Amino acid sequence: xxxxxxxxxxxxxxxxxxxxxxxxxxxxxxxxxxxxxxxxxxxxxxxxxxxxxxxxxxxxxxxxxxxxxxxxxxxxxxxxxxxxxxxxxxxxxxxxxxxxxxxxxxxxxxxxxxxxxxxxxxxxxxxxxxxxxxxxxxxxxxxxxxxxxxxxxxxxxxxxxxxxxxxxxxxxxxxxxxxxxxxxxxxxxxxxxxxxxxxxxxxxxxxxxxxxxxxxxxxxxxxxxxxxxxxxxxxxxxxxxxxxxxxxxxxxxxxxxxxxxxxxxxxxxxxxxxxxxxxxxxxxxxxxxxxxxxxxxxxxxxxxxxxxxxxxxxxxxxxxxxxxxxxxxxxxxxxxxxxxxxxxxxxxxxxxxxxxxxxxxxxxxxxxxxxxxxxxxxxxxxxxxxxxxxxxxxxxxxxxxxxxxxxxxxxxxxxxxxxxxxxxxxxxxxxxxxxxxxxxxxxxxxxxxxxxxxxxxxxxxxxxxxxxxxxxxxxxxxxxxxxxxxxxxx
Numbered sequence: 001x002x003x004x005x006x007x008x009x010x011x012x013x014x015x016x017x018x019x020x021x022x023x024x025x026x027x028x029x030x031x032x033x034x035x036x037x038x039x040x041x042x043x044x045x046x047x048x049x050x051x052x053x054x055x056x057x058x059x060x061x062x063x064x065x066x067x068x069x070x071x072x073x074x075x076x077x078x079x080x081x082x083x084x085x086x087x088x089x090x091x092x093x094x095x096x097x098x099x100x101x102x103x104x105x106x107x108x109x110x111x112x113x114x115x116x117x118x119x120x121x122x123x124x125x126x127x128x129x130x131x132x133x134x135x136x137x138x139x140x141x142x143x144x145x146x147x148x149x150x151x152x153x154x155x156x157x158x159x160x161x162x163x164x165x166x167x168x169x170x171x172x173x174x175x176x177x178x179x180x181x182x183x184x185x186x187x188x189x190x191x192x193x194x195x196x197x198x199x200x201x202x203x204x205x206x207x208x209x210x211x212x213x214x215x216x217x218x219x220x221x222x223x224x225x226x227x228x229x230x231x232x233x234x235x236x237x238x239x240x241x242x243x244x245x246x247x248x249x250x251x252x253x254x255x256x257x258x259x260x261x262x263x264x265x266x267x268x269x270x271x272x273x274x275x276x277x278x279x280x281x282x283x284x285x286x287x288x289x290x291x292x293x294x295x296x297x298x299x300x301x302x303x304x305x306x307x308x309x310x311x312x313x314x315x316x317x318x319x320x321x322x323x324x325x326x327x328x329x330x331x332x333x334x335x336x337x338x339x340x341x342x343x344x345x346x347x348x349x350x351x352x353x354x355x356x357x358x359x360x361x362x363x364x365x366x367x368x369x370x371x372x373x374x375x376x377x378x379x380x381x382x383x384x385x386x387x388x389x390x391x392x393x394x395x396x397x398x399x400x401x402x403x404x405x406x407x408x409x410x411x412x413x414x415x416x417x418x419x420x421x422x423x424x425x426x427x428x429x430x431x432x433x434x435x436x437x438x439x440x441x442x443x444x445x446x447x448x449x450x451x452x453x454x455x456x457x458x459x460x461x462x463x464x465x466x467x468x469x470x471x472x473x474x475x476x477x478x479x480x481x482x483x484x485x486x487x488x489x490x
Contacts (some may be wrong), residue, residue, distance in 0.1 A: 019186045020360060021218060022211060022353030023227055025382075026325075027166055027315050028094045028234050030101075031307030032421040034318040035142055035366055035475075036071060036078030039162025044087025046168060047146045047158055048117050059150045062122055063088065063114070065130045068143035070368040071162065072132040073476045077251060077419025079310060081130045084144075088124075090117035098312055137161075139171040141368040141474065164366025164374065165317045165356075186214045193358055193399050193455040200395040207385075207395050208347040211354045225346070231314050232345050235303070235326035238313045240275040242302025249308045251420045259302035266294055282334040292335055296437065297430040299327035304426040317356040317365045320372075320421050321379035323429030325352055328383035328436050332390055344390055351389050352382040355402050358455070363463035367414035367475040370466030372425075376432040377409030377462065383436035388443050401443035403455040405436050410458075411465055413473035415480025424481060 029038035044065075051057040065084055067075050075081060082105055086096070089104060105126070108114050114124035137143035140161040147157040161169050188199050188210055199210050215224050246260040268285030272278045287295065303323035307313045316325040329348050333340045356365065359378045364370045384405035388398045409432070417423045472479030 019189055019214075020357035022215060022350055022357075023231075024167070025165065025315075025317050025353040025356040025360070026231050026349060028231065028312065029166055029315055029319065030083070030093045030096075030098055031309065031311050031313055031319050031322070033078040033080075033320055034166040034315040035162045035164045035368060036075060036080045037083040037310075038093055038166040038315065038319060039142065039164075039168050040067075040071065040080050040144055041083040041087040041093050042166060043144050043160040043162060043168045044084050044146070045090065046160065048088070048090060050158055051148060051156075054156075056148065056150065056156060057117070057120065059152065060116060060120065060122060060148045061151045062149045063116065063124065063129060064147045064149075066133050066145040066147070067131065068133050068145070069136040069141040070475045071142045071144065072134050073478065074416065074419030075132055077416065077477070078421065081126070082310075084130060085114070085126065088114060088116060090119070098310060101310060140169075140366075141471075141476075142366070164364060164369065165360065166315050166319075167360075185217060187217055188214055190214075190354070190357070191361060193402075193459075196354070197395055197399065206347075206389060207354065207398050208350040208389055211350040215350070225342075228346050228349050229342065231349060232329075232342075234312060234314050235316075235329070236275045236279075238303045238306045238311065238322070239299050239326055239330060240278055240302075241311065242304075242306045243298060245305070249305060249422055250310075251308070251418065251422065253418055253420055253422055255308075255422045255426075257305050259298050259305055262294060262298040262301070266291060266298060279330075279334060283338045287335060292331070293434065295335070296327050296331050296433050299330045300324060300429040300433045301426055303327065304421070304429045308420070308422050308426065316352070317360070317378055317382065318367070318375045320367065320425050321375040321429060321432065323426075324376065324379035324432040324436060325383045325386070327429070327433040328387055331433075331437065332387060336391070340390075348386040348390055351398065352386040355382045355385045359406075359459055359462070362456070362459045364466055369474065370462065371412055371469050371473050371475075372414040372428060373406070373409045373412040373462055374466065375414070376428045377406050377412055379429075380405040380409060380432040380436045380439070383433065384439035384443070387436065387440040391440060391444055393440075393444050394448070396448035397443045397446060399455045400446050400448065400451055401436075401440045403451075403453055403458045404439035404442050405432075406455075406458050406462060407453060408435060408439075410462060411469070413469070413480050414475040415473055415482040416475065416477055417482050417485050419477045419482075423485070 109126045112125050142162040145159045242259045243263040249255040270281040270284045272281045300323035313322040364374045367375050381402040384401040385398045388401040
């Protein structure tokens with residue numbers, strides 16, 4: 001078993017040097033997991049670039065991949081092997097046709113050949129060339145080692161670590177200088193929540209305006225708007241698809257999709273033909289209090305049912321927690337403010353992304369490191385903060401909302417049955433969304449002068465809780481519901 005204290009120290013130091021864009025925290029990818037699917041997919045692509053940069057690619061005769069720790073323990077359920085294969089093929093998780101994934105996998109399995117980066121054909125046995133090693137590497141629970149055997153007989157190996165939210169790092173590389181430079185690139189570098197408040201008070205701006213100023217140092221306004229709209233379009237599409245798709249989720253647990261049935265009971269009479277017309281249709285539906293809760297749950301369930309089916313979602317901040325932020329934003333659009341437009345969506349995503357980055361810099365967004373508090377807890381905090389700004393909250397109240405949401409997720413375990421992001425993961429998104437809305441309401445009625453627990457303190461507490469948490473509750477499927485409920489029971 002890895003030395004968790006060592007891991008925490010190394011990653012905390014790494015994160016302290018980062019200046020993280022909203023588009024790092026909210027990125028488009030393929031389910032079911034950002035750390036176990038999207039991260040390995042990206043790692044494979046990075047490794048190919050490494051081979052090309054060293055002029056080794058043309059000399060590759062064969063490839064082996066070894067998964068360690070949590071990736072090995074729950075990799076089958078998270079489609080880690082499939083993601084690796086897609087990365088080795090050179091496909092882009094953002095743009096590749098997800099309906100063609102299984103076809104590509106079948107080709108490799110049937111012919112035992114792999115077109116590396118769609119350029120070079122090599123022998124590849126899906127069952128033998130991807131190995132699952134339960135050993136934990138020292139640096140992080142999610143380790144991947146790629147080994148290329150060259151035509152001259154030499155082996156070239158590189159290790160990568162999927163640290164949550166689709167982020168991939170290498171222990172071996174000296175990243176300090178690079179990340180210091182990146183950190184200093186922002187006009188308003190942020191490490192702590194207190195710094196956000198200082199900037200907002202000094203500049204007399206909202207949190208979304210502050211974050212926007214930082215993003216402008218990386219890209220122009222048109223590009224920012226285009227990327228934010230793309231993110232929202234994927235979020236909306238995942239809700240729409242999830243609410244209009246019935247059946248059983250893949251993986252063997254025989255989990256029935258529930259968003260479809262809930263939506264059928266909730267939807268009104270106004271017809272629609274696309275996702276944006278759907279929004280108007282919901283706005284024209286009478287929604288009572290209990291139905292508000294049902295709608296929010298429906299939105300959250302829909303996203304994560306799409307995610308569990310290797311669908312395209314937005315990591316927010318992870319795939320396993322992808323349903324919280326879109327469902328809370330949708331709540332604002334269809335319940336709270338029928339006149340809301342893209343500017344509101346923009347503010348929401350900017351705030352959410354910045355709050356998520358605080359947790360990544362000072363704690364973790366990886367369930368393999370911190371349990372589900374690092375995923376659902378963080379996403380709930382992000383959504384609560386973003387909603388609070390849209391509801392007219394001050395910067396102080398925005399941070400209070402984030403703190404309240406996380407405070408009531410502390411210690412939440414990650415114990416997926418069968419290693420699948422289905423039970424309890426899908427329902428947890430609905431609970432995280434409801435908690436986010438409640439946290440926002442509490443924050444809006446709060447006087448910042450009387451707050452006892454600042455956001456920075458709850459983030460520190462979450463980090464300490466993560467370090468103390470037993471490994472079996474950190475996405476290993478070796479504790480909790482994962483062993484109380486067997487696949488055969490389902």
